[in-house]
Amino acid sequence: MSTPLKVTRIGHACQLIEFGEIRVLTDPWFTQTATYYPGEPIHLTVQELGRVDAVVVSHEHYDHCDLDALVTGGFDLDTPLIGPGTVATIARGKGFCDVRAVEAWEATTVAGLTVTATPGRHGVHEVTFIIQAGGRTVFFGGDSLRVPELDTIPERFGHIDLAILPTNGLCVRPANHQQVVMDAEQAAGLTAVLRPTLAVPQHYAFHSGRLGDQIITKSDQDPRHYADAVARIAPEIDVRVVLPGVEVTVS
Template sequence: MKSTLNVTRIGHACQLIEIDGLRVLTDPWFTQTATYYQGEPVTSTVAGLGKIDALVITHEHYDHCDLDALVAGGFDLDVPLIGPGTVATIARGKGFRNVHAIEAWESTTVGDLLVTATPGQHGVHEVTFIIQAGGRTVFFGGDSLRIPELDTIPDRFGHIDLAILPTNGLCLRPMNLKQVVMNAEEAAALTAVLKPTLAIPHHYAFHSGRLGDQMITKADHDPRHFTDAVGRLAPEVAVRVVLPGTLVTVP
């Protein structure tokens, strides 16, 4: 009998993944600044999260690593925090007391939970993650570009139950529209390789404000482009576009 696997999208790339009662929070973002807008409701406060068994963070960008909000909200600083060395250094400076620094293809355990950093590429140093427990496997893509190393994941880890992928193809206008996040078509092509039971897009509602969207960033805010692309490239894979606060059970 399969272990239960649920996921609730808190907002942006912040997801609450639950495997057989183990609760993993990804890439926390709970606040907003003049150039960082969620573009959708954030459906939980830090205090409202309840017990968290592990916190995984792909990179140090504020919209994925809002540690100040966690500290201010009373988050338990003894909860294991897992991320690359760049994140680990910041976390220790914020007072987190149980920090696991791992880089691509390295693993760490938290009780029955096994977390492996997989490669990523972004505007700063980033890893992605394979999260495993109870015979279930989740790929969490943070906001990475699609890179060839990710195509090796099925050979290394077997069947993927759930893949959570960024889809907005974020480009930076001051850098000649340099792309720093995979777009819907690229995410769908990766989905076709991973062949998960369920794919969920994220990292698409974020924007930089009215002026910032014109001067700083360019992005695709419509997750249906991912759904359409998966329909063409991997029609056997189920896709769910998930509103923040919605709990999804993975078959």
């Protein structure tokens, strides 16, 4: 019998993934600033999280690495925190005690959980992750662009039960509209290669405020564009657009 696998989107790319009793928090973001708006309700506070067995962080940007919120919210700083070297340095400086630095194709284990960093590319150094426990496998895409190395994941890791991918195609206007996140079509193409049992989009509601959206960032805030693209190119794959707070069980 397969280990139960559930995911609850807290907001943005912050997910609570549960492999049976093992609970993993991804890319924490619990607060808001003048230029970073979640664009949707945040489902839980740090105090409401309960026990977490590991935190995985893809890169150092505030909306994925809100470690100050964890610290001020009384999060257990003995919880293993896993991320690239850039994140590891920040986490140690915030007082996290068990910090695991991993780069692409490196792995670490935590109490029955194996976390492998997979390649990524963004405006700063980023990794994505394969997270495994109890015979279940999850791909977590942070807010990476699609890079060719990700196409090798199925041959390296076998069947993917759950794929969580960014979809908003974020572009930075002052940098000549440089794209730094995969868009709906690119995410759908990767989904077709990964062939997960279930695919869940993330990283789409975020915005920079009315002025920021006009002069700093440009993005696609409608996850249905991703769902429609997957339905067109890989209709056999189940896609769920998940509101914050909705728990989804992966068959």
